[in-house]
Amino acid sequence: MIPEPRGAIAEDLSPGAKPESPQSGARFLALKIAAGLVGWAVLYASLPGLSKWVAAHIVPGPRETHLASAVEFFLYEAPKVLLLLTLVVFGVGVIRSYFTPERTRAILAGKSEAAGNGLAAALGIVTPFCSCSAIPLFIGFLTAGVPLGVTFSFLIAAPMVNEVALALLFGLFGWKVAALYLGTGLSIAIVAGWVIGKLRMEEHVEPWVYQMHLTDHGPAEGAVSWDGRVRHGLEAVKDIVGKVWPYLLAGIAVGAGIHGWVPENFMASIMGKGAWWSVPLAVVIGVPMYSNAAGIIPVVHALLEKGAALGTVLAFMMSVIALSLPEMIILRRVLRPVLIGAFVGIVSLGIVVVGYLFNWLI
Amino acid sequence: MIHIEVLGPGCSKCQVLYQRADEAAKALGIEYEITKVTDIERIIGYGIMSTPALVVNGTVKLVGRVPSAEQLRVFLS
Numbered sequence: 001m002i003p004e005p006r007g008a009i010a011e012d013l014s015p016g017a018k019p020e021s022p023q024s025g026a027r028f029l030a031l032k033i034a035a036g037l038v039g040w041a042v043l044y045a046s047l048p049g050l051s052k053w054v055a056a057h058i059v060p061g062p063r064e065t066h067l068a069s070a071v072e073f074f075l076y077e078a079p080k081v082l083l084l085l086t087l088v089v090f091g092v093g094v095i096r097s098y099f100t101p102e103r104t105r106a107i108l109a110g111k112s113e114a115a116g117n118g119l120a121a122a123l124g125i126v127t128p129f130c131s132c133s134a135i136p137l138f139i140g141f142l143t144a145g146v147p148l149g150v151t152f153s154f155l156i157a158a159p160m161v162n163e164v165a166l167a168l169l170f171g172l173f174g175w176k177v178a179a180l181y182l183g184t185g186l187s188i189a190i191v192a193g194w195v196i197g198k199l200r201m202e203e204h205v206e207p208w209v210y211q212m213h214l215t216d217h218g219p220a221e222g223a224v225s226w227d228g229r230v231r232h233g234l235e236a237v238k239d240i241v242g243k244v245w246p247y248l249l250a251g252i253a254v255g256a257g258i259h260g261w262v263p264e265n266f267m268a269s270i271m272g273k274g275a276w277w278s279v280p281l282a283v284v285i286g287v288p289m290y291s292n293a294a295g296i297i298p299v300v301h302a303l304l305e306k307g308a309a310l311g312t313v314l315a316f317m318m319s320v321i322a323l324s325l326p327e328m329i330i331l332r333r334v335l336r337p338v339l340i341g342a343f344v345g346i347v348s349l350g351i352v353v354v355g356y357l358f359n360w361l362i
Numbered sequence: 363m364i365h366i367e368v369l370g371p372g373c374s375k376c377q378v379l380y381q382r383a384d385e386a387a388k389a390l391g392i393e394y395e396i397t398k399v400t401d402i403e404r405i406i407g408y409g410i411m412s413t414p415a416l417v418v419n420g421t422v423k424l425v426g427r428v429p430s431a432e433q434l435r436v437f438l439s
Contacts, residue, residue, distance in 0.1 A: 100426075101411035128426060132373035133412040135402055140411040212406050235427070333402065 029227055044083050051076035070260025077298065078252045081171045082245065085294075086237050088167035092126070093236025097229040099127045101137055108154070109145040113197050116150035121189035124157030131159065131327065135334055143212050148205065149197020156347060157189035160322040164244060165293035172301040180358070181314065188318075188350035195346050196339075204339035247295035258302035271308035278312045279355035283348050286319030293321055310362050315355030323347060363393040364438065365420070369405045370398070370413035379414040379428045386434040394438070 055072040062068065104127045108120055129137070134155065141151045161182055170178035271278050300313045323344055331340055366383055370376025380398055387394040399405060399417075408417060412426035416437060423437045 105411070128412060130373070130375070130412060130426075132371050132376070133410075133426075135371070136405050136413065137411045139402070139406050140409075143406075208403075212403065 026226060029230060033230065040083060040087060044080070047076060047080050047083075051079070066260040068260075070256040073259045074252055074256040077172070077255070077301075078249055081168060081248060081252065081298070082241070084171035085164065085167045085244075085248070086241055088163050088170075089237050089240050090233040092163040093233035094229050095126055096128050096236070097232040099123070101127055101129070101133075101140065103127075104154070105141050105144050105146060108141065108150055111147070111150060113147060113149055113194060116147060117153040117190045117193045117197070120146075120150045120153040120193065121157040121161075121186045124154040124189060125161050125186075127154075127158070129158040131330070134327075134330060138334055139209050139212055142205070142209060147197055148202050149193045149195070151193075152196045152343065153189045153193025156192055156322065157186060160189065160318060161185040162293065162321075164240065165297065165317075165321060168248075168293060168297040172297060173304075177310070177314075181318075184354045184357075185318070188322075188347060188354065192343075192346045192350050196342060199342060201339050201342060204336040204342075206334050206336065209334050244292060244294040247292055248298065251295040251298035255298040255302035258299070259305060262302075262306050264305075265307040271303065271312045275312075278309070279315050279359065280352050282312050282316035282355065283319045283352050286316045287323045287344065287348055288325045289320045290324035290326055291320050293317075296320055309359045311355040311358030311360070314358055315351050318351045318354070319348065322351070363395060364418060366394055366396040366438065367417040368396065368398050369408065369410055369415040369417060371400050371402070371405075373413070375428050376414040379416065382428065382431060382434055383416060383438070386431055387438055389431075390435060390438055392438070 052072060055068065055075050056063075059065075059068045059071050063072070104123045107123065108116055111119065138151060138155065141154070142148065166178050166182060169181050265272075271282070296317055300317050304310060304313055328340055328344065331343075335343070364387075366387060368376060368380040368383055370379070376398070380396070384396055387396065405413065405415070408415070408422055410422065410425060414428065415422060415426070416424040416429075416434075418437060424433075429437070
């Protein structure tokens with residue numbers, strides 16, 4: 001769970017949401033979306049040429065110098081990643097308008113373990129989630145009859161497999177790596193949640209949690225029009241990209257520096273495939289750290305270029321994003337230390353396994 | 363007099379909602395009382411699972427995001 005803003009659906013209960021005349025309203029909206037997408041595609045396609053051209057004007061001279069190389073990297077990667085991020089956040093924002101924590105809870109309540117874990121992990125990706133509401137959400141789930149293990153699957157997947165990480169991975173490493181991250185992230189969430197469920201650790205949840213009465217004054221869900229959904233998408237972009245872009249640029253700048261100045265294969269000795277201890281070490285270092293995906297992935301990208309092994313680097317990234325010290329402190333309000341320890345231990349183990357797997361397979 | 367409650371454990375969104383709700387109520391010129399609720403048990407009591415949330419006179423009006431000033435004025439009137 002990370003303090004990363006998530007596009008949350010608006011439970012808008014203001015009476016009389018304007019009904020639009022169906023035909024013209026929908027057509028106009030479709031036109032707007034199409035125009036936006038075309039504009040996006042044009043910008044994206046022009047990036048390679050444009051970035052080289054601008055770089056050549058800012059840093060004239062031979063293309064292979066450290067500075068020229070770094071500047072070119074930055075001018076290409078920064079807008080590219082920002083564009084990708086905007087598109088993905090928008091798309092996910094629209095998808096998220098279909099989901100609410102209340103609906104997810106209703107779906108998961110009383111589900112049996114294995115199926116529930118899978119469903120919970122998948123829902124964790126698309127349900128709007130903010131780490132500040134982790135506690136109310138956790139309690140809300142438990143008191144509605146969602147099993148502990150299933151709730152954990154949700155809580156592991158939600159921050160780890162987030163759209164920012166996926167967009168960046170896709171933009172910087174290609175769809176295969178993004179897909180692998182998605183797959184392994186889900187697997188860790190499902191397996192870890194399932195294991196925690198099997199360990200029967202319900203008694204390690206603070207007792208007052210189960211005594212809470214969830215009087216459901218919760219807002220009823222009004223129907224959301226397509227216009228509303230697009231609005232959610234756009235709000236998500238404003239919200240998330242608006243918050244994350246400084247970290248992103250900083251990360252890409254560091255990446256550009258590494259790209260321009262660090263010699264090839266420099267990282268191979270400490271983070272390369274040969275160093276077997278690098279995976280557990282990366283996880284141990286990563287767990288207490290917190291960073292949002294935007295800042296760390298570009299750095300990871302540059303490290304990879306210099307010879308770090310993919311598995312080690314991804315394991316580091318996952319442990320930074322999925323677990324953190326601030327999160328453990330928040331969780332202490334509802335979980336006893338034993339359960340927190342089990343949670344951290346099992347997820348870390350999963351990440352280490354994934355790290356080794358990546359190193360071995362790729 | 364309307365009672366406004368802003369629910370949330372204290373992240374930035376909750377602060378923003380509080381400020382905006384305060385401003386909106388002032389702009390409407392109505393008599394109001396606004397409080398920030400950070401206590402988890404009370405937040406759960408409203409059936410809320412995503413913060414920030416806006417409660418007006420005991421009814422939950424908005425959950426999970428910070429609304430615009432216009433939307434706030436609708437909620438408060």
